[in-house]
Amino acid sequence: MDCILVTPRSLTARPHRAIERLREFGYDIVYCTPGQSPDEAELLRLVPGVVGWLAGVEPVSERVIAAAPDLRAVSRNGTGVDNLPLQTLARRGVAVRTAGGANALGVAELAIGLMFAALRHIPFTDAGVKAGQWPRRLGREIRGRTVGVVGMGAVGRETARLAALLGAEVLACDPARPVEEAASVEVDWVDLATVFSQAEIVTLHCPALPNGRPMIDADAFETFRRGAVLINTARAALVDEAALLEALQSGRLDAYATDVFAREPPQDLTLAGHDRVIAVSHIGGFTQESVERATSAAVANLLDALGRTP
Known part of the structure; x- marks a missing residue:
């Protein structure tokens, strides 16, 4: 058979x-x-x-x-x-x-949830309260923030739509630029360098690069707005891990929230266990x-x- x-x-x-x-x-x-x-x-x-x-x-x-x-x-x-x-x-x-x-809606909703978690330090606060402490780290609201969406396929479009409904200004980057399908979403089309330099929140919704190299390396992180948040529900290979850890350590990046790892589950917890990393177990489409x-x-x-x- x-x-x-x-x-x-x-x-x-x-x-x-x-x-x-x-x-x-x-x-x-x-x-x-x-x-x-x-x-x-x-x-x-x-x-x-x-x-x-x-x-x-x-x-x-x-x-x-x-x-x-x-x-x-x-x-x-x-x-x-x-x-x-x-x-x-x-x-x-x-x-x-x-x-x-x-699974576009499920992944997009997770991306938005990770934005809230990072901006309001929810995992950090939750862990502190459960440890008998009362941590209060000043948060930020999403309304009025600049959100850069890299990749405007089905997931990226839905993420952009939800972010715009929450009052964020949305910058969109996609070489294919699917204008017709994205027409209902209010976005400003920009290049990747502009997303990195202007967005307070960068969210990745694109495939890994064909050459296998990371899209965001040490040089790219140097162009990020200080205190930016990076969301990755796409592919771990898009981000250079060593450069990411350095950006977190220096404060260039305030938080990294990710649903994807090079090896799943990760055996080395240097990244997943970092106190400014919000890590979830590839649950974007798991609704x-x-x-x-x-x-x-x-x-x-x-x-x-x-x-x-x-």
Whole structure:
């Protein structure tokens, strides 16, 4: 029987009805270790015999694709594909589909929540009260702040919309500049250097750079407004970690709030454990609503790519 592999962490802890319906189309379902991103060794063990793959954010190597001779389609329950060897998949004729925009609201709401948490020092205050203290660190309001949104895809647009509704001035940066889709959002289109130099809050909603280099390095941090807040719900590789720690130490950056790490969960807590870092465990799209939308879209995309009617 043809097999479908399911590896997103949000879909392996317990069966999802949309995925289980794949059995009605004659497919067997193979799950990775529940609630964990599979490593290469586990993927190499699971992919033989798989014709379709509902994939998460786990890194997928060319070795893994080579071990899956029957693979015909990969469907992501999100929009990012930088974890996939796209050229190898293209050479093999393997279709790659994404659930564009399905988790945009969940990720955007988290980005806004992280802004509030950083501006009002919520984690710091919460930890102090629970330790029997009464910490009071002067906060800032979001109304009237300048928020720079890097990447105006579905998540970036929604983040910009919410920030504007809260009374922030929004600077938008995106080389594709999707004007028509962003028309309902009041933004000023600027270049990246202007975002860094003028925004009091910079929030990242773009893929990692093709060359693998960080978008924000030591030189970029030098151009940030002193006391700025950086939000990252996109990719850890966008930010140079050593330069980030230096920017936090010097006060150039007031806070870094992130949902993504180079290794998840992080083994080295130098960054995640820093007192000016707000760290959450890749939960941007992990809401009931986002999971439902993304899963339904991913399953439909997978069936379509396999030539089956959803």
